[in-house]
Amino acid sequence: MLVVYRFAVSEGEADTFSRDAEGALGALASCDGYLRGGLGRAVDDFSDGDDTAWMLWTEWNGVGSYRRALSNFQVKMATPLLSRALPEASGFEVLAECEPGAEPVRTDSDRTADPDEARREAAR
Helix, strand or coil: CEEEEEEEEEHHHHHHHHHHHHHHHHHHHCCCCEEEEEEEECCCCCCCCCEEEEEEEEEECCHHHHHHHCCCHHHHHCHHHHCCCCCCCCEECCCEECCCCCCCEECCCCCCCCHHHHHHHHHC
16 A cells, blocks of 8 residues: 655745654654655646645555554654645555566455445454
């Protein structure tokens, strides 16, 4: 599972934001099921304002691990930063991957039409 949070950050708050985002990334990294993550800033600016796009991304071994991580105390302390994310979808299931020079490999979806089954999985 891939989670992407995007933020609009002014140049004046970039240093504070990056420190807070690194703290949030460290909190998420301490949770079971975390695989890897990072923080990045857009290299191109397409906005009319003074804000720059930033991205905090994490990869998890499953949606249940990510959802359980959101209950972690350290992650909850990072919630003020995460609540600044742009209001858009942030969690994505990975449906294909490709190693350098290889062909893409498809993955079956873990999604279910049964919400009770999804709740049971998240509670594990």
